[in-house]
Amino acid sequence: MAGTFSERYGPWALVAGAAEGLGAEFTRCVAKRGLNVLLADRDRAGAAERAREIAAASGVETAAVDVDLGADDAWERLYEAMAGREVGLLIYNAGLSHVGPFLEQPLEAKLEQLDVNCRGPLRLVHELAPGMAARGRGGIVLLSSMAGLSGHALVASYGATKAYNLVLAEALWEELRSFGVDVLAVCPGPTRTPGYESSGSRLPLAFVADPAAVAEEALDALGRGPVVVTGAGNRIVAQLLRRALPHSLAAAAMGRLMRTIYPRAG
Numbered sequence: 586m587a588g589t590f591s592e593r594y595g596p597w598a599l600v601a602g603a604a605e606g607l608g609a610e611f612t613r614c615v616a617k618r619g620l621n622v623l624l625a626d627r628d629r630a631g632a633a634e635r636a637r638e639i640a641a642a643s644g645v646e647t648a649a650v651d652v653d654l655g656a657d658d659a660w661e662r663l664y665e666a667m668a669g670r671e672v673g674l675l676i677y678n679a680g681l682s683h684v685g686p687f688l689e690q691p692l693e694a695k696l697e698q699l700d701v702n703c704r705g706p707l708r709l710v711h712e713l714a715p716g717m718a719a720r721g722r723g724g725i726v727l728l729s730s731m732a733g734l735s736g737h738a739l740v741a742s743y744g745a746t747k748a749y750n751l752v753l754a755e756a757l758w759e760e761l762r763s764f765g766v767d768v769l770a771v772c773p774g775p776t777r778t779p780g781y782e783s784s785g786s787r788l789p790l791a792f793v794a795d796p797a798a799v800a801e802e803a804l805d806a807l808g809r810g811p812v813v814v815t816g817a818g819n820r821i822v823a824q825l826l827r828r829a830l831p832h833s834l835a836a837a838a839m840g841r842l843m844r845t846i847y848p849r850a851g
């Protein structure tokens with residue numbers, strides 16, 4: 586669809602998981618492109634602070650809503666905050682990741698990860714896609730990961746939630762494009778965010794991406810295809826994982842890499 590970014594995806598963007606890390610960068614990026622932004626995060630003070638900072642820097646309208654996207658009682662409050670704001674762009678960024686052996690991770694943590702990483706985006710896409718389709722325009726960005734491209738030991742359940750987002754976005758890209766709605770799965774590699782920095786990774790910093798660059802690259806890819814793998818090096822690895830290697834070799838290679846990067850977890 587032709588038009589400027591704000592004509593295609595405005596007037597409001599909803600960024601779910603917006604206070605820090607990639608979500609904060611997505612928020613800055615869409616504001617720079619002229620969209621008003623509703624920031625949803627469980628970090629009430631962080632989201633409000635980010636909303637003020639971005640409104641002052643870009644001149645767009647911002648609002649913050651305090652919700653735990655893994656909780657069943659989050660949705661009414663979020664839908665209330667969305668009422669009266671036409672959301673033309675959904676960026677579902679919130680994601681929980683726990684690094685460690687599957688056998689040692691508690692069931693509760695795995696289920697919470699499913700709630701935030703899978704049920705959350707499913708609910709919001711279900712809520713927002715019909716309006717976008719009826720208006721004949723809109724965008725949906727779901728956060729996958731390199732770990733969603735093949736099995737990654739030590740983040741087995743997390744990787745599976747990211748595969749869910751990848752496959753959901755690919756299918757919706759095809760289903761919704763005839764309605765003028767662009768859907769995109771974003772697969773970042775390791776990216777310097779508070780979540781990543783607290784994971785205990787030993788990966789050299791040269792291989793860790795800048796979150797602002799990841800957000801820009803992702804938004805530039807919206808409307809150009811169903812999936813973007815950010816970063817040239819990651820795209821080479823993605824080709825190997827998705828196309829060249831048998832599944833067993835891909836999973837073994839990623840397992841070895843994960844145990845090297847996270848020696849204490851493995």
Ligand SMILES: NC(=O)c1ccc[n+]([C@@H]2O[C@H](COP(=O)([O-])OP(=O)(O)OC[C@H]3O[C@@H](n4cnc5c(N)ncnc54)[C@H](OP(=O)(O)O)[C@@H]3O)[C@@H](O)[C@H]2O)c1
Nearest residue numbers: 602604605606607627653654655680728730775776778780
């Ligand atoms: N960073 C990477 O290396 C990397 C690589 C590949 C994919 N990704 C994906 O990119 C996305 C963002 O990652 P990130 O590293 O920027 O994460 P992050 O640094 O942990 O920030 C995520 C933001 O979402 C919020 N959030 C988390 N759970 C929430 C919940 N239940 N309800 C409301 N807000 C919640 C966090 O708040 P709190 O601070 O309160 O938790 C935080 O503000 C995730 O989906 C992740 O899977 C990241």
